[in-house]
Amino acid sequence: MRELMRERTIRKALWQERVMLTLLMFCALVSVVTTLAIVVTLTVEAVGFFRVVPIWRFLTEREWTPLFANKKFGILPLICGTMLTAGIAIIISVPLALLIATYLAEYAPPKLRRRLKSVTELLAGIPSVLYGYFALLFVTPLLQKFIPSMSTFNALSPGIVLGFMVLPTIASLSEDIIYAVPQSIREASLALGGTKLQTTFYAVLPAASSGIIAACLLGFARAIGETMLVAIAAGMMPNLTLNPLEPVETMTAYIVQVALGDVPHGTLEYRTIFTVGLTLFVLTLILNLTGIFLRERFLRVLRRM
Amino acid sequence: MKVTTSEMVATRAVATRRRFEKLLETLFLAGAWLALTLVIALLVVILSDILADGWVRLNWKFLTSFPSRHPEEAGIFSAWVGTVYVMALTALIALPIGVGAAIYLEEFASRNWFARLVELNINNLAGVPAIIYGLLGLQVFVRWCRMGESVLAGACTLALMSLPVIIVASREALRAVPNSIREAALALGATKWQTVRDHVLPLALPGILTGTILALSRAIGEAAPLITIGALTFVAFLPKSPLDPFTVLPIQAYNWVSRPQPEFHQNAAAALIVLLALLSLMNGIATYLRNRYQQRWQI
Numbered sequence: 371m372r373e374l375m376r377e378r379t380i381r382k383a384l385w386q387e388r389v390m391l392t393l394l395m396f397c398a399l400v401s402v403v404t405t406l407a408i409v410v411t412l413t414v415e416a417v418g419f420f421r422v423v424p425i426w427r428f429l430t431e432r433e434w435t436p437l438f439a440n441k442k443f444g445i446l447p448l449i450c451g452t453m454l455t456a457g458i459a460i461i462i463s464v465p466l467a468l469l470i471a472t473y474l475a476e477y478a479p480p481k482l483r484r485r486l487k488s489v490t491e492l493l494a495g496i497p498s499v500l501y502g503y504f505a506l507l508f509v510t511p512l513l514q515k516f517i518p519s520m521s522t523f524n525a526l527s528p529g530i531v532l533g534f535m536v537l538p539t540i541a542s543l544s545e546d547i548i549y550a551v552p553q554s555i556r557e558a559s560l561a562l563g564g565t566k567l568q569t570t571f572y573a574v575l576p577a578a579s580s581g582i583i584a585a586c587l588l589g590f591a592r593a594i595g596e597t598m599l600v601a602i603a604a605g606m607m608p609n610l611t612l613n614p615l616e617p618v619e620t621m622t623a624y625i626v627q628v629a630l631g632d633v634p635h636g637t638l639e640y641r642t643i644f645t646v647g648l649t650l651f652v653l654t655l656i657l658n659l660t661g662i663f664l665r666e667r668f669l670r671v672l673r674r675m
Numbered sequence: 676m677k678v679t680t681s682e683m684v685a686t687r688a689v690a691t692r693r694r695f696e697k698l699l700e701t702l703f704l705a706g707a708w709l710a711l712t713l714v715i716a717l718l719v720v721i722l723s724d725i726l727a728d729g730w731v732r733l734n735w736k737f738l739t740s741f742p743s744r745h746p747e748e749a750g751i752f753s754a755w756v757g758t759v760y761v762m763a764l765t766a767l768i769a770l771p772i773g774v775g776a777a778i779y780l781e782e783f784a785s786r787n788w789f790a791r792l793v794e795l796n797i798n799n800l801a802g803v804p805a806i807i808y809g810l811l812g813l814q815v816f817v818r819w820c821r822m823g824e825s826v827l828a829g830a831c832t833l834a835l836m837s838l839p840v841i842i843v844a845s846r847e848a849l850r851a852v853p854n855s856i857r858e859a860a861l862a863l864g865a866t867k868w869q870t871v872r873d874h875v876l877p878l879a880l881p882g883i884l885t886g887t888i889l890a891l892s893r894a895i896g897e898a899a900p901l902i903t904i905g906a907l908t909f910v911a912f913l914p915k916s917p918l919d920p921f922t923v924l925p926i927q928a929y930n931w932v933s934r935p936q937p938e939f940h941q942n943a944a945a946a947l948i949v950l951l952a953l954l955s956l957m958n959g960i961a962t963y964l965r966n967r968y969q970q971r972w973q974i
Contacts, residue, residue, distance in 0.1 A: 383866050390868045391783060397775030398784070401797050401842065404835050408807060411814040466710040473707030490714055495954065496721065497896030499925040500947045503932050504721050507728075507940060534717050565693075567700040588802060595804025597899035598925070602932055622806050622899065629809070629903045635818060643903075647810045651803065658802035662795070 412651060415644030422638055428645070434608040434619075436642045437628070443642070445649060447608035451525065451618030452650075455600050456593035458529025458614060459536055463593075464586055466533075467540035471582075474541075475548035476570050487542065494538040502602030505531040510603065523605025523617035532593050532600070540589035547581030547668060548574060552675050580671075584664035591657040595650065597622035621650045725951070729944025737945060741911040742927065746938035751946050753910040754927035757826070758953070760914055761923055762895050764830035765837065770887055772834070773841030774876075777883075780842070781849040782871050801839040808836040809903025817904050824905035827917040832900050837890040844886020848879040881968035888961040892954045898925035924950040 420428070423443045431444025470490065474483050509527040514520050551574050559573035560566075575582070605617030606627045619627070625643045633639045740750025776793075784790040812832030822828040852875050860870040901923055902908075908930040910922040924946055931943035 383869065387866045387868045391779075394775045394779035394783060397772045398779040398793050400772050400835075401776060401800060401838060402793060404811070404838070405796050405800060407815055408803065408811050411811055412807075415814070466713065469703075469707045469710045470714070473704070473711075477704065477707070486711060489718075490711075492718060493714060495892070495896075495958065497898075497925055497947070497950060497954070499896075499898050499928050499932070500721065500725065500951070503928070503940075503943060503947060504724060506932065508720070508724050534714070537714065565696050565700070567696060567703060591802050591804075595806065597804070597806045598897075598929060601899075602929065622804065625806055625810070626899060626902055629813075629905060630908070644810060644814075647807055651807050654802060654804055654807075655799065658799050661802075662798050 408651065412644050412648040415641045416648045419638065419641035419645045422641075432610050434624075436639055437631075441638075445621075445646065447610040448619060448621045448624055448646060449649070450610050450612070451600075451604065451608065452594055452620040452622070454525045454612060454614060454618055455529045455532060455604055455620055456590060456596075458526060459532035459593040460586070460590055462530055462533025463537040463540055463589060467537045467585075467589070468544060468582065470537075470541045471545035471548055472570060472575065475545050476566075476574065487545065490541055491538050493534060496535075498535070498596060498598040499602070501531050501535055502528070502599040505599060505603035517615060520615040521605075521617055523603065523607070524615050525604055525618045526614035528600045528603035529614065531603070532596055535596065535599065536589040536592045539592050540585050543585035543588060544578070544582045547585065547665070548578045550581075550669075550672060551577045552672065554675065578668070580664045581668035584661040584668070587657045587661040587664070591654045591661070594657070595622065595654055597626060601626045621646045722951075725944050725947055728941055729946075729948045732941050732945035733948060737942075738949070742909055742930075746936060746942055749931075749939075749942055751924065751927055751949060753913055754922050754924045754946065755949060755953075756913050757910070757921040758895060758923040758950075760826055760921065761829050761833065761901075762891055764826060764917060765833040765894060766887065766891055768830055769834035769837050769841055769890075773838050773887070774845050774883055776838070777842050777845030777849060778871055778876070781846045782875065783867065797839045797842055801843070805836060805897045806899040806903055808832055809900030811835065812900060812904040823918065824907065824920050825918045826914050826921045828904055829901050829906055829921065829923075830917070832904055833894045833897075836897075836900060837894040840890035840893065841883075841887050844890065845879070845883045848882025848886065849875060851882060852878045881964050885961045885965045888957050888964075892957040892961075895923070896925060896950065896954055898923070898929050902926060902929070924953075 428443055428445055430446075431442055432446055433442035433444050434447045435442045470486075474486060478486065505528045506522075509531055510520070510522060510524065513527055520526065555573050555577050556569050559569040564572065600620045601623040604620060604623065606619050606623055607617045608619045608624070609616055611618065624646055628639060628643045633643075737750045738755065739752050740748060741752050742754075743749040780790060780793060784793075809832060812828060812835070816822045816828040816831045817824060820828075822831070856874050856878065857870055860874050861867070865873070906926055907920050907922050908926055910920065914921045928943045928946040928950065931939040931946065934940075
């Protein structure tokens, strides 16, 4: 009798084990399915779009006017707007982020390091609509005092604010990397008579370079994908220009513009947002995978030391 | 003792060099401090700007009125209720799946190609722009699953978006539980699942909750995916069931920012203050949980 009950308990536990393992595996599968679903939904609609508009026209035409009577489908103005705002953001954020990261990892005492790091990360917690509000209603009027020719919607002020928005990403990731550079490298440089500054710039930073580049690429991907900030402050006018004082439209802002209106399912306009989304996804995928690859390489080299 | 000229020249060169190095170091430190000051100044300016603009509009009536064409009568009732509703539903969906995936990857999966694929995939998903999740939600939840532009569709979209962050945070929390705990349970004859359920998971729970709350606060501040799935910008009612249309605070604020009248800008600022207060509250809870329950293992 007792033997039987014990066997039953064990069988129940083993059965539970098998059920739970299956359930847990399904949970892990959700993330893989998400990626597949992203690729499938974007591609299906994009293929429908390319049946009507040939891909070479999409890639080479210089105007983007799918919402007007005279429809033109050239993605270049949207890519240009995206690269302009994200480019300004990177120019602003990379030097600042690297200065902060190097200082925090190499010079700051541990307590100050922790505290300043969490202050920097506060910037990442501010919602992007608030950044947009700030760019449109504070930074743009301020800049217009110095540059009167600047229009209300422009690439410069959201670009600058975007720079501060991605700064914590770049600073935090590269600080982790610099901090992880093994002590033996610093000791070797110091033993050869290098000063602390020389050690930092000629030994530590070169050793961390692939990881730092990875951090910058991930920050750039963030900047390209940011939506509300540029939708609010950069405007919604596709514009093939490199002049940061003019209104532009980014890929993300175009998707918002269409989603705000009432575009019926199955129309060509509806398909354009998925096609633009696919372009955006491919761009960020390349940046992200390169970043992940570079960081893994850094960590592999690190482990060998 | 005689000092030759060449030695004197050499010492002097070293001294000059050293002074130059000192100058460079001072420059570098000044630059770093300047950068940090800029960051802190920007934080202060953003917060004081938003408070100065929106403070006058913050009152009980603003919190309990529906949006309106007249800026002085408009409020954020439907927006904050929608935000809380979507957030609760998102947590309900994302937490079990995220923790399940983390347990599988950390406790059960062997280091094979499948685990590596899932890991690479999660790292990459964390970098996918929020608006892409919006397109995914629009096609899959709104169209294919016929949920419409509902609270449920919005919550599913935000859940997928915050999953990678929740999984990464939960894995870290699970990894922090020392192996001796697992070995003790296994040695007494517990199955792997029993070990996880009764011993590892309770110890990792504070860390998991901290990570989840932070992921949710990130998701709830984001308007782009919800605009993309078609959340409304003007809602004069409260959602009663998960299948009702809705709006959230950042969308309401965006709607007001994009109008030309300065009175609406004030409303936007006030709505953003409420959103910031909500996010700070969540961050406060997360920090409290971490400090209160953080274990220091002495093995």
